[in-house]
Amino acid sequence: MRRRNRPHYLPAFLVIFIMLMLIISYVLVFYMKNKPDENRIITGVYVAGIDVSGMTAEEAQAAIDGYAATRGNRAIRVDVNGKSVETTLADLDYRVEENDIISQAMRLGKDGNVFTNYAEIKRVEAEHENYDISFTYSEAKLAKFVKKKCGKKAKKPKDATVKLDGDEIKYTKSRQGLSVDVDATVAEIQRQIKETPEGDIVATAVTTVKEPKVSEETARRCKDKIGTFTTGYSAGNVTRSKNLANAARLINGSVVMPGETFSVHDTISPLTEENGYYAAPSYSKGEVVDSIGGGVCQVSTTLYNAVLRAELEVVERAPHSMVVSYVKPSMDAAIAGDYKDFKFRNDTEVPVLIRGGAGGGTIWFTVYGEETRPSDRTVEFESEVLQKIEPGEDKVTYDPSQPPTYMKVTQSAHIGYEAVLWKIVTQDGKTTKKQINSSSYKAVPRYVTKGSGKAVATPKPSKKPKDDEDEEDEDDSSEEDEE
Numbered sequence: 001m002r003r004r005n006r007p008h009y010l011p012a013f014l015v016i017f018i019m020l021m022l023i024i025s026y027v028l029v030f031y032m033k034n035k036p037d038e039n040r041i042i043t044g045v046y047v048a049g050i051d052v053s054g055m056t057a058e059e060a061q062a063a064i065d066g067y068a069a070t071r072g073n074r075a076i077r078v079d080v081n082g083k084s085v086e087t088t089l090a091d092l093d094y095r096v097e098e099n100d101i102i103s104q105a106m107r108l109g110k111d112g113n114v115f116t117n118y119a120e121i122k123r124v125e126a127e128h129e130n131y132d133i134s135f136t137y138s139e140a141k142l143a144k145f146v147k148k149k150c151g152k153k154a155k156k157p158k159d160a161t162v163k164l165d166g167d168e169i170k171y172t173k174s175r176q177g178l179s180v181d182v183d184a185t186v187a188e189i190q191r192q193i194k195e196t197p198e199g200d201i202v203a204t205a206v207t208t209v210k211e212p213k214v215s216e217e218t219a220r221r222c223k224d225k226i227g228t229f230t231t232g233y234s235a236g237n238v239t240r241s242k243n244l245a246n247a248a249r250l251i252n253g254s255v256v257m258p259g260e261t262f263s264v265h266d267t268i269s270p271l272t273e274e275n276g277y278y279a280a281p282s283y284s285k286g287e288v289v290d291s292i293g294g295g296v297c298q299v300s301t302t303l304y305n306a307v308l309r310a311e312l313e314v315v316e317r318a319p320h321s322m323v324v325s326y327v328k329p330s331m332d333a334a335i336a337g338d339y340k341d342f343k344f345r346n347d348t349e350v351p352v353l354i355r356g357g358a359g360g361g362t363i364w365f366t367v368y369g370e371e372t373r374p375s376d377r378t379v380e381f382e383s384e385v386l387q388k389i390e391p392g393e394d395k396v397t398y399d400p401s402q403p404p405t406y407m408k409v410t411q412s413a414h415i416g417y418e419a420v421l422w423k424i425v426t427q428d429g430k431t432t433k434k435q436i437n438s439s440s441y442k443a444v445p446r447y448v449t450k451g452s453g454k455a456v457a458t459p460k461p462s463k464k465p466k467d468d469e470d471e472e473d474e475d476d477s478s479e480e481d482e483e
Contacts, residue, residue, distance in 0.1 A: 259346065
């Protein structure tokens, strides 16, 4: 009987099988002996270059936080026109961006079967596994830092201006300014943060040269008298005279830059004794009463007429409640609290200077600027009364302490008016007429006090009787103002 031959490949197969079993046994023994701790990271794991091998999740997080804190303490230095401005990354809420890196590191070599885990452990041990981390910060705080702190180091442009030195007009120099381009500077700092992983961040602010609105050359063009006006007052009324002089002093030397608006109220306020004012007659609700600063409306009225002749833009003007005597109807400009003011705007290209003063019964203002009007141009203003309103019957108050023959005028009557003001311009042989304003003035009756007591017997005259002294009439100067 013939024996069958066994396949020649069986010995080789057995060798391979045995070898494989040995390898598996070795892996199993090694893995079981060196099985990674579920609560610790395997060897060879790095986060942002930090070796976290063998660390727990908490220890690894603490190591990363320490690294982030060190990076956050770095300074940011910004050069603004040669001046250094500093902050830190920590001030910008610099921190690690949210991630699950610790969780990933903890699962390395633990999520597969024995063989894949073993392979993963050996690979990481030999090649290392490095996780990169990203940082974030508050862009809003960075922009605020640039705007507030860097912006302070910028240099504002300085306009040339005009000023009075005694009676002489002098001019100041202008200066270029430098502004920080916030968006461009923020972008430059962000670029430097990205490109500077270690050490302090250094950046240069992006700046823009700012030219002044008014150069010295432009300021020097303010040299011509372009409008002037004068009114008179009774120097005998001492307190009122002092009020006029004080308000004129506060306005004297005022400079109105191109495009700016000048307010008489804001310039001469507050109307208090501390600010140099006294009690004097003024209009209040149709009556003449004493008030601190009484009379200053004549100051605004005088300036109003000077501004009209300078042909500057009148922004706000209000008439008095009752007509005044120092100008014709519709030529006045009242000041009262915060609801009546005289304002004008400098609508020219050069600064405007106001000079003025009061004394000896005269108040005056002259407006200086650049005279650009043709030499043959003449400007006149004409008041036209449209309606005259009679004051009506006396308002009588009876005084029982006085005899029936007693009578005293406590306030004179005031005629009411409806009026307009015309501007008449003659140029190149042609005349034009334009209405400037309209005004309404109250008609106010005379206020009289009469006696209502018992009659007093008239004594017999002596051989040489004395003449009765005439009762002093009220000074109906109509110089009292709203203020």
